Amino acid sequence: MNPVYEKLQKCYESYKKKIQFTPKVALVLGSGLGDYANDIKVEATLDYHDIEGFPVSTVPGHKGRFIFGYVGETPVVCMQGRVHYYEGYEMSDVVLPTRLMKMMGAEVLFLTNAAGGIQLGMKVGDFMMIKDQIGCFVPSPLRGANMDELGVRFPDMSQIYDLELQKLVRRAALKLDIDLKEGTYMQLSGPQFETPKEVAMCRTLGADAVGMSTACEAIAARHMGMRVAGISCISNLACGITAVPLSHEEVQETADRVAPKFKALVTEIIQNIE
DSSP: OOHHHHHHHHHHHHHHHHOOOOOSEEEEEOTTOTTGGGGSEEEEEEEGGGSTTOOOOOSTTOOOEEEEEEETTEEEEEEESOOOGGGTOOHHHHSHHHHHHHHHTOOEEEEEEEEEEOSTTOOTTOEEEEEEEEOTTSOOTTOSSOOTTTOOSSOOOTTOSOHHHHHHHHHHHHHTTOOEEEEEEEEOOOSSOOOHHHHHHHHHHTOSEEESSSHHHHHHHHHTTOEEEEEEEEEEEOBTTBSSOOOHHHHHHHHHHHHHHHHHHHHHHHHTOO
16 A cells, blocks of 8 residues: 555544544634634544644644534534644645545635735735645645545646635625735745745746645645635735845734634635535
8 A cells, every 4th residue: 555545544544533523624724813713613623643643733823733613504624733844744744634634524625824925015914815826846745656546646737726616705705895815826845934036936937925835735635626715814025025024923923913804704705615
């Protein structure tokens, strides 16, 4: 058996021994949304440490557990703390949580993150719906022997972010009177913030926001046939767009400040996913 798939299976078996819950939506909580799971109707929690072989986040502000419960009538699994490539994990470990949530039963992957804004006119605290992505600057999570149990060898990525879910995101933002930006997200490896010339490169290539997560998770999800939606919280303006030195503290402060509005948007979206 493929060792990556074998590890995934062990994680799934470990989960099944502890949790009896079938989610419909898998929600990855980025910076500033970590406490969102505390506001839902919680049915169960599962610490990453309690899942055999599961990678554990080392980033400040990422609690490291799954929360199972309901947003309205929708059963969800919330990933309270994601794993990043820059933490030193193999890419197969970075996307293992995404694959595991699909095996739990989730049909939709809702990705959130904190990102640096590149698009002209963006302000700190804006939200950007991800319409497309550039993920070729980090290793593909599909590299290596294909796991036929998960998906095909050469999956199509022409509509990686589901068009119907995009319509739903727009309607939710309109209902809540939220100024929603739209654009392309680029994932770079990190953990260092980008240089001004790297940001200029991102803009030239068509990126509107840049971060250190998300794209690889979306690829893994689409490989498994999940529908994907994504929203970035613009927590800072990228290097070269602003003269202010970047810091993780700034990212966290901005994300925390706009968290109530972000939580309202996420709730409105999830409650209307068919």
